[in-house]
Amino acid sequence: MIKFPEKFEWGAATASYQIEGAYNEDGKGESIWDRFTHQKGNISNNDTGDLACDHYHRFKEDVELMKEIGLDTYRFSIAWPRILPAGKGKINQRGIDFYKSLVDELLQAGIKPAATLYHWDLPQKLQDKGGWENRDTAKYFNEYARIMYKEFGDLIPRWITHNEPMVVSMVGNLWGEHAPGFTDPQKALQVAHNLLLSHGMAVKSFRESGIDGQVGITLNLNHVYPKTNSKEDQLAKDYCDAFNNRWFLDPVFKAKYPEKLMSLYQNEYDNPFEMEKGDLEIISRDIDFLGINYYSRAVVEYDESEKLNFKTVKPDGVEYTEMDWEVYPEGLTDLLLRLNKEYTKAPIFITENGAAYDDQIAEDGQVHDKKRVEYLEEHFKAAKQAIEAGVNLAGYYIWSLMDNFEWAYGYDKRFGIIFIDYENEQTRILKDSAKLLQDVIAKNGLDK
Ligand code: BGC
Numbered sequence: 001m002i003k004f005p006e007k008f009e010w011g012a013a014t015a016s017y018q019i020e021g022a023y024n025e026d027g028k029g030e031s032i033w034d035r036f037t038h039q040k041g042n043i044s045n046n047d048t049g050d051l052a053c054d055h056y057h058r059f060k061e062d063v064e065l066m067k068e069i070g071l072d073t074y075r076f077s078i079a080w081p082r083i084l085p086a087g088k089g090k091i092n093q094r095g096i097d098f099y100k101s102l103v104d105e106l107l108q109a110g111i112k113p114a115a116t117l118y119h120w121d122l123p124q125k126l127q128d129k130g131g132w133e134n135r136d137t138a139k140y141f142n143e144y145a146r147i148m149y150k151e152f153g154d155l156i157p158r159w160i161t162h163n164e165p166m167v168v169s170m171v172g173n174l175w176g177e178h179a180p181g182f183t184d185p186q187k188a189l190q191v192a193h194n195l196l197l198s199h200g201m202a203v204k205s206f207r208e209s210g211i212d213g214q215v216g217i218t219l220n221l222n223h224v225y226p227k228t229n230s231k232e233d234q235l236a237k238d239y240c241d242a243f244n245n246r247w248f249l250d251p252v253f254k255a256k257y258p259e260k261l262m263s264l265y266q267n268e269y270d271n272p273f274e275m276e277k278g279d280l281e282i283i284s285r286d287i288d289f290l291g292i293n294y295y296s297r298a299v300v301e302y303d304e305s306e307k308l309n310f311k312t313v314k315p316d317g318v319e320y321t322e323m324d325w326e327v328y329p330e331g332l333t334d335l336l337l338r339l340n341k342e343y344t345k346a347p348i349f350i351t352e353n354g355a356a357y358d359d360q361i362a363e364d365g366q367v368h369d370k371k372r373v374e375y376l377e378e379h380f381k382a383a384k385q386a387i388e389a390g391v392n393l394a395g396y397y398i399w400s401l402m403d404n405f406e407w408a409y410g411y412d413k414r415f416g417i418i419f420i421d422y423e424n425e426q427t428r429i430l431k432d433s434a435k436l437l438q439d440v441i442a443k444n445g446l447d448k
Pocket of ligand 1: 015018163164167220293352399406407415
């Protein structure tokens, strides 16, 4: 039996746009994801989050299921346009009421709420003014954060300012696969900077509010490995690591941007993005914990023809999930050790880890997601190894509580430990992976 530390917290995570539905109900404003999914051709099958898992109406049933699994904590996100339909100004009380009811339900079930303030659904009205490329958006985000602290400060003990600023900036503004769908490198860099700035501002507001809780940020990090030990591949590794990981870790923990990558950008553009004096001090304010989302690793080789000198390669003879992401639990251990060594001794939460597989309802009416069970077991072991090596790992949230709208892939990809039968009135079925988690939580350990 592998045992976890006494106060270790087990949870599951979701995000508003991916599960709530009710996209235009009770005064909610339009978000950039509403706009993006309503334009044909952006998402597999032209799926949208209009209905999603209908969690907005079924949250009581969903909290019941969380209770059945035995979750210590639940990570969800707040839809900014439910609270402020235009992004700023007039507050929509019905939006606040929805999250009050959800949080009440969680607290009654003995589940600790952990709220993400921004999991990608920016009010469209702010996008119309330039979105995150506009520095004012950071100011509006901070105002929104203050409203949430005031309304929920005594109810929600754990706050995450942003989810994956790398994905927001790069996938949404450089690769164009996510809302708002731009492919402009300088825009992407500006967005990344303004997101980080807004994080720092919201941390300051949190301290000023005097809330007795924790505030942090969630970064998607994948440990990078060179394809070979050659000097060139090592260099490729450094660039990829700077692009994926350090561009966000370094400002938050060291008040600087990675130099080599910055000079590469400076060679390309006179002024890669606007930054004001003092921004890095704001961004690097102390946080109470770091949230990390880990799914896979990256393997890279040197390629001169690439702008950033690296190209990702896909190792052979290894396992991949339905997302085509390599299953590589050792990468989680390596990543945690690196964070502990180079970045922080503050508690770390795995705020997302999980896998997409092509789940089916079996003849017995159950969902036997063997591969996901194995994936999770291996990653639990990898986490435990890091704890043994001295990493201050405080908790683990599975992505995701339930199957949901997987962004550009729509409903094609299932990440849940609860199956959603979209064709059959959205019936919820606990998969075998949910039962694994139930058992792990009950024992605070793994039977292997
Ligand atoms: C995001 C989730 C997403 C998951 C799987 C993360 O990038 O935070 O919203 O569903 O990974 O792709």
